[in-house]
Amino acid sequence: MKIIITGSTGSLGAYLTRYFAAAGHHVIACGRAAVPPAALTACAEYLQADITAPFELPDADVCIHTAARSDDKGEWEDFQMANVVGTRHVLRAAAQCGTFIHISTSAVYLPQDKLISEDIAGQQAGQALSFYGASKLASEKVVQEQASQRQCFILRPRALYGQGDKKILPRMLRLVHGRHLYRPGHLQVNVSMTHYQNLAEAICACLQSGLTGVRTYNVSDRRPYVLLDVVRAIVNGVYGRPLPERHIPAFLLKGLGYLHIGGMTPLLVRALTQDMVLDTRLIERELQFRPSRSFEEALPGIADWALKVGGPGRVKEGSAALAWEV
DSSP: OEEEEESTTSHHHHHHHHHHHHTTOEEEEEESOSSOOHHHHTTSEEEEOOTTSOOOOOOOSEEEEOOOOOSSOSOHHHHIIIIIIHHHHHHHHTTTOSEEEEEOOGGGSOOOSSOBOGGGTTTOOSSOOOHHHHHHHHHHHHHHHHOOSSEEEEEEEOSEESTTOSSHHHHHHTTEETTEEEEESOOOOEEOOEEHHHHHHHHHHHHHHOOOEEEEEEEOOSSOEEHHHHHHHHHHHHHTSOOOEEEEOHHHHHHHHHHTOTTOOHHHHHHHHSOBOBOOHHHHHHHOOOOOOOHHHHHHHHHHHHHHTTOHHHHHHTOGGGGGOO
């Protein structure tokens, strides 16, 4: 198949580009960079494109839209332009594709103690969504209302991770200062996470399903994790030894988030202190999808990769180049 992937210089886009190229597909990787990484052009065709303005795409069988603004900072207009207007432009440019895969996010939900099913997005009372979550929910509405493709799938992963990650892993490693791991809150919360491979396999399940119309699915690893266990495993694996810990009380953590001190934001504080477990029964039932990769299985490779690219200090930087240094 000929597959277009937007956001190919990001961590997820880079992984999917490598994944589908290795499977023998003709991949057209799109990104904003004038000069793409050499590793990208070694396995895919590159197309420079700015999705915030109308643009054209070549004919293809599938378009996988991963490009998005996904950080915690910025004005609403910035998120709207990248995630809502950008999705509209990609959807129109990919009108000739038979299948459109829209990578959304669990940020369209608020944390809650119960399993989070697809139908509650936009229906939860209480705290407002982040600009990122609100803009991605609005981008889903664009797909639902304007898609002309025969097949459209909206996938909502949570906490994407793996080798090449320049967001989740750097955040965890930034909790280390000097010789200590500074533990924010108790971290005894249950969370879903999604390895890149599991999301790639979910995309394959979509492509093989034969289902038509617009379908929306949560995607995560096969079981949730305790966040403290994940943080300790990442930090100890990358540093090669258990680090002594110091505790940051929850009340202080919330203050740091409110004031945006030390890299903390209200959104990040929420993620560190509240359960967020996705209900994945819908994709299991409709697509017979079963994720194959677990955090425990992926950890040794992640630790080796972190050392290969320069160690914890390099990963902490979250450099854009990390996505293709695999």
